[in-house]
Amino acid sequence: MRGRRKLGRGVAVVGAGMSKFGMFGDKDSKHLFAEAFNEMLSAIDKGIDPKDIDALYLGNFTNDFFVHQGHWGPIISDLIGLTPKPATRTEGACAASALAFREGVFAIASGFYDVVLVGGVEEMSKRNTEEVTQGLAMAASPYEVKAGFTFPGVFGAMATAYFNKYGASREHLMNVTIKSHNNAHLNPKAQFNVSIRDIMNQRIERAKNKGEPIPAWRDEKEFLRDPRANPVVAWPMHLYDCCPISDGASCVLLVAEEIAKDFTDNPLHVVGIGQGSGKGLHAKEDLTYFEATRYAAQEAYELSGLKPEDVQIAEVHDCFSIAEIIHLEDLGFFKPGEGYKAVEEGLTRLDGPKPINTSGGLKCKGHPVGATGTGQLVEIWKQLKGEAGERQVPIKDLRIGAAQSLGGTGGTCTFTILERR
């Protein structure tokens, strides 16, 4: 690396919005993006004339495959009346809109634009599970596909390596799942807006109504250990370790710091951004971390002058439960091998010292892949502005939040730090 990373000028977030995430037979990509865009507009305190937006960067991963349309930039630009302003699609698998965000930041920092819309959209649920799996596999390493690996399989293999190295077990992964569901229970936009306890009660109620034997789970872990409730997908990844198939959209409005006060008295400042790339499973130096996340984090910490302990809340890319634990370590929040213990001790709960995935994470909020990167930043926006409602973290003087995205099986990772001043 030659020289220190720097932004040519400051960039601020002045609005953020997302559609509800879920599986919607009656909503297409345009409908979903319109939902996100309208919420973003209404989140800008002093308002904006959308005609002032200079450019759009839009993340999308697999609509080419899922809905046989790949050229989403101009479609969305037209949808929101931006034409003939430029629209650029970014592709970074599940980190696609995190890359859109970064490109937007660069476009403003360079001095070229003043107001840039960044976001993402994905429409997955109109395909069956097999087709979605096939579509997502387009982001896997070819060697892994050949060896029979699926996405859950790659993370499953990393989990066995992690268990073997650090002495963790499936029981520790369950702590992540239970926490994510507890948070999503408080998030009306979440695909699974229910706690594990709620799901257990629903199942018990259903069994009663049907006159079937009533399941006797004593607690959440007993439910998660029950193979009928929580079957294997790719051992040790079970159904409740995996994020769902989702539709959704999200977007964020970026402006040059010097004009941020025209839009709001409380902008969020982009203080750290980082991005890295990573090798396939066989070529990784170690199977228990993501080199791309570590690189992205280092870049973002250096740019911001902040340390891991300065980040008060974070959204991390928990496509699979083990991933959340690994990210906690790669981002420096906990030492390697300590992430699973931190989750077990409740340190990452909503009311803990380091709340993680207050939205419910990808596991419960949903993972419309192209919409996830900026979707995570919508949650950070809400938390830092104190607008997260029931799931608002009880941290006093909450100022610094961050989001980490991962594309593919760690091929593309990003880290973004936002600050309220």
Add this chain to the structure above:
Amino acid sequence: MEGRPFNDISYERFLSEDKLVGSRCQKCGVLFVPPRSICIQCYSTEMEWVEMKGKGKLAAFTCIAIGPPLMIKEGYDRKHPYVSGVVQLEEGVRVVARIEGVDGSKPETITIGTPLQVEFLHRGEGENSTNFLAFRPS
């Protein structure tokens, strides 16, 4: 072995001939499996083919209950999961491969560190034939 380009097509062709091969940088000696045409250590492009002994240890694994169409066609399903893994070769590099001869429905019986021996799987006929790298406990 000489004369073939250092790419994935050659790697696959070697698999069809029951050979697991990699490329070694002639300048700095680093070994790559599957082969690379550019040494990512010293950026030399002078490579030589090296055949692996085919012995290694299981470094990581997963038992896949919901597989891609290819594996479903081979008869694997929720009741009959297959196993994919990462294998640490004696030569010091790792490969990803199918793991045969273990019970995917009993993951607790599969142990990291298990010594493995290479096996080459050939599926399909003629132009539709595919060759898979696999390992089984030795």
